[in-house]
Amino acid sequence: MKTVDGRQWANREDLIEHSGYGGTTLKRLWRDRRANGHPEPREIDGVMHWDLEEWARWFAQHRQRPRDLSGVDRSGEPDEQLPPAGQARLLGVDPARITQYAKNPPPEWPDPVRVEELRTRTREYRTRAQLWAWADNPVSGFGTKGGRPPGPDRKARAAQTPDPRVRLAAEALAAMPGRKAGEVAAALAERHGQSVHLWKRIITQARQEAQQ
Incomplete structure (x- = not known):
């Protein structure tokens, strides 16, 4: 972190630590800057730095963009492995979108749990749990291109379908008292998949709900 004229300037490693997101995600956000309005950097000692206050304000707005996730199918077994066509049905998108993701993945797009080698191509499988977690992750940008949220009942629908991962996190915290959040997150990531940062x-969230 650099301080210039009283303002803090962060390089990409600083932004990773500040935001909790991985380097790949932040690189993709920078790559798509024309579409998402990512702040411009300033070169300091030959390295790109961003005004931390400006970047944090932009990042908060980026995460809070209105999203429509009503087309996501929440049914089925979380561990079921889906081929590309099944992934498209779960997300409510055209199968061509999944093919595009394989060539140019969006932020936080999960790695396949299994790859099937075919004669002319490979077929990547992902679990329902992976796809739900990705769609729910604001950084993915999924559901934003449709514009405004579907309506006033959106929060009510969300309340009716609580995230089961919050319960898993609460149970892990109770089972591992005194452990740091990073240690508990690492254990959950190893047990259930997804990134440590996501956990x-x-x-x-689990701690906040426990205090309510």
């Missing part, structure tokens, strides 16, 4: 955010 850290879920742990924070």
